[in-house]
Amino acid sequence: MATVTRPLPGQVVRERRSAGLWSDAWGRLRKNRLALLGLFMVLTLLFLGIFGPFLAPYPYAQQDLKAIQQAAADGYGIGPLNPGQYGHVLGTDQLGRDLLSRLLDGARISVSVALVVQLVILLIGVPIGAIAGWFSGRLDNVLMRFTDIIYAFPDLLFIIILSVVFRETAFGRTFDGLLMIFVAIGLTSWVTVARLVRGQLLSLKETEFVEAARAIGVQDRKIITKHLLPNGVGPIIVAVTLGIPGAILAEATLSYIGIGVQPPRASWGSLIAEGYKWIRAEPHLVLFPAICIATALASFTFLGDGLRDALDPKLKGKQ
């Protein structure tokens, strides 16, 4: 018969780091160039969103009427300034407001939309999905039919109704109307995350390590937060990252049709809406905000795709 193992005599130096889920995932993400590019652009966007207004050459609402008059006197006609004219790198709109400054302020709006909306989604979607998945049975049925209803409800209609109802209230005016946009987009798009979390829990709660955790007397709440969610967090992160472009786009769409952020603030969507009137003569007024939106969407999508590959354990060892 075998015996109990004894420690080795003498010291063995361990040169192995404790590789966890996250360092593994980071190692895989690092090899993905597109994802790194996405990460870099996302970080840049975050930086501009936070510090942009301090870097901007002018306050976003300031009209440079002198430059407009000067341009008229110099024979350019009355209208938006072209890029590079009279100290405005990206030109101005027809009221003489510096486009670069307005874009930087728009970045702040887009970044906050990206973060706050996803936070709202997580705060609603994760608990609902977790409760539905863990308790299953009747509660699951009720919650999932509720999410089906939300899913079936037309998003845009809901947001328009909400903004019409609350436009003149304190809630509607908070943060230049942004808070309402956050809540409205969040309320309509938590469904995907809820379903994802529910599916994750349904499969994970059948695993043996959950049974083992129950066998040592861990409470349900702790099993969900300590054992289940960390195992399901990969797909959630991916869903959130890939959901950000949708939220940015939704905000831009709302601002474009005029129910988003209130003037004089401008988001990239409302900049396009304003610039659209001048698209023949001054295409840069549409072009630059459009480039901003496209870049932001692409960077989050690249990062999200990279994260999905990095966090999916089934892909381990491939690529």
Add this chain to the structure above:
Amino acid sequence: MTIPNEQTGRDAPTIVEVSPADARRLVTQEKVSLDKRPKAEKLLTVKGLSTHFFTPDGVVQAVDDVSFELGYGETLGLVGESGCGKSVSALSVARLVPNPPGRIVAGEIVFDGIDILRLGEDDMRKLRGKEIGFIFQDPLTSLNPTLTIGYQIAEAIKQHMGLSSKAATDRVVELLSKVGIPRAKDRLKDYPHQFSGGMRQRVMIAIALSCDPKLILADEPTTALDVTIQAQILELISLLSDEFHTAVLLITHDLGIAAGMCDRVNVMYAGRIVETGTVDELFEVPRHPYAWGLLDSLPRLDDVRGDRLRTIEGLPPLLISPPDACRFEPRCRFARDKCREKEPALTEREQPGHLARCWATEPDGWIPA
């Protein structure tokens, strides 16, 4: 309602089904508390335990009227082939039967003086892990891949013993060295995938032992391991259970393991105990044809090379509405009409404490001792 039995073709007798609502009442009637513990002679007394699974196809009587006792510090084996109710019995003792669809519908489980079927869920949770440890079959899937080994062992300790995290860590290191993991301190921050199968089972044992339990339920603890590791793990379990004076309920389908580890052995078949006795009695004078079949199917050193291994023909019956007949009868070489008419009771054989459920080996049966 009568349902023709597939194997005998005759109508099964009417079965009184316990409705889920009744079963719930059974578990929730007058709560007992953990604080008042009458003194108990035996650590674990299971009486008339029936655990049924309410499936769409019918009620599966996975464990049916099972009774056994386990003394302090003893090791009891539950043997039998797959699907005969061994694991469900153990899960019932810890009240971990997945519900729905499973439910304990009848019986009494007295653990250290407490009727645990009448414990509230919170009190039950205080027992699990603290006084009843569990070792699972597959160490590869029983550890959470996203948490460190150190955390997972400390989890039970923090839960039940109220130690500070420093004291808990010391205890974890002590436990890990106890179960034979070298350089335990360096490995606290490691994840399960950095451990081999045998080492992970050692970790599981450390978790089961972490709060000095009075009882360990070991559900086929070595099935997923290779033979050499198996021997090490079993030796470790018996060594540590001796050291801590822990009783072990060992579930296995390997009679060799049961012979080596256990004081007493229960042979289970189709949700029932068909024979129970000390290891010596059971291996020297088995008194149930199923036990003969199990012993006979072991490969032996004096087997002729190239001969086929002996098997018990057929499969265990479905446990939905079993007839009132010996459940082993369709596979039994010694069966007579009597076996098809009424199910035998678990009665005493030549030695006191050696019981079997067979018409043929009863004193007036056709297979004398």
